[in-house]
Amino acid sequence: MNVHLIRSVELDKGTFNNVLNLLQQFPGPFKFLANQEDLLDYSKEETIKKWEDKKGFETQVQYNAVFEPQPKFSYIEFPFFEKTKTWEQLFSECRQYRKTQKVSENDIVVLLTDIGNDKNWFGGVAPSMKDYFVQTSNWQHFFGHSIDVRFPIAYEVIIWIMRFYMFSDREDIMNGIHKKPIGCIMDFCQDKSQIILKMRTADVCESCMEKFIERDIPTLHSRQFFAILDGIRNSMTFRGRATLLQQPSRMEIRGVMKKIFFKDLGGLELPLNPKEKAVYLFFLRHVEGISISHLSDYKEELSQLYRQFSNQSDSNAIARSVEVLVNPLENNINEVISRINRKISAAVGDSLYDFYCITGARGNDKKIKLDRELIVYL
Structure with missing residues (x-):
């Protein structure tokens, strides 16, 4: 299956390419593709959401909409003003991309965007179960500046693709995910700070493993899923222990153009x-x-x-x-x-x-x- 990653205009191209390169390292039936020439700027209507405090930002609560410039922070300070779009706006960008690029109806489209969303989720799925968005901003708030933002973004991409195979529709997803966090990849994380536990374990509980069997998910698909999750977790762990162990990553210099990569x-x-x-x-x-x-x-x-x-x-x-x-x-x-x-x-x-x-x-x-x-x- 082809998975088309697309980026909205505010997302840095370097970050987008790093996420794409990370996902492309793991061979399997999913082919991660991107049209490098196109930027999405279809839906320009944005709302400014005001977060009064940390508790409100990390959960799903009512908010006050005000139109003020968004300040820039190293870490988020409150009150915090965030540009947002509705889920429908975000999914309309996916549909527009499908139309202009003639994407097969059997392919998956994932929009990566720095813009927040009205439900304050890390990502979301359209009723078709073929269009998704993943928010690429604010990860430092949860992980600090030591985080390489490629990892949580790529993690969210693969988790939503897994849900496409594990569940029949959006209602089935909400019924099947864990409202109370247990360290499983299918934890809901209503308190968004719980994402740290979910990412560091990258584990699958017994009930979710049974879902793989019940849905008869092909073995090659499952292998690629878990290879990506394990790769993300291992890379995060390596970086976190580097100072203590004084262990640098191996460097690869590839091809005629001598592109430089940090393998670990x-x-x-x-x-x-x-x-x-x-x-x-x-x-x-x-x-x-x-x-x-x-x-x-x-x-x-x-x-x-x-x-x-x-x-x-x-x-x-x-x-x-x-x-x-x-x-x-x-x-x-x-x-x-x-x-x-x-x-x-x-x-x-x-x-x-x-x-x-x-x-x-x-x-x-x-x-x-x-x-x-x-x-x-x-």
């Missing part, structure tokens, strides 16, 4: 532009480190790397860019290294940052700490 973090990609990738791979090659003042001695090596990844056809433009990069009177190399390190921090978090960043005191050699035995070239 769910295959997370490090999104570097051509110049950044050339610089990072250069420092990976030079284990002992290189002084910035001596960088001009390696101009040809940097040029070859940059030429490999750059989409510029003008060789003179590439040469000029490298000249600026290695010029000790310019600050370009430090700017590039800073951008690389910010992206590393955003990708792997504080607990693993020191293993992968390009570091070195002013005047000393710059180097990457990572043990090169942990790097695999594919």
